[in-house]
Amino acid sequence: MMKVVVYVRLKDSVLDPQGKAVSGGLRNLGFAEVTDVKVGKMIELYMDDATATENLKERVGDMCQKLLVNTVIEEFRFEVVG
């Protein structure tokens, strides 16, 4: 079993209302040191070893472009974990 983890985050220029809400919540709980929060996704992909080896990085890039990431407002990186 091959595992790849994709990290997706909003581009810095994009407003993050969810992050603002979490940031406000943390400050209400007394964590005044928090100045900003950004909420993104961590997607773990599990793949079959046999079929996953050739051009793995290209395929994962394709998966991100086609489904996992909204490339207009999001950026991503991924790492092959094992």
Next chain:
Amino acid sequence: MMKVVVYVRLKDSVLDPQGKAVSGGLRNLGFAEVTDVKVGKMIELYMDDATATENLKERVGDMCQKLLVNTVIEEFRFEVVG
């Protein structure tokens, strides 16, 4: 500005309907090598240097316990990035 990244994922024993949906979607797009998908959160915390240094790890652990993580069904780890 101090930055800490929190990685939150569902515990392995918990069903992940969102992951199942993404997994099905990828296979429909022709990525047959994908056997399973787990969707988690990546939360970037930005903190004020002056107030954030003492017991930073303890404070971030507290933030996770109190707001960022549902510890019944989720597990988390975090790293101080800079």
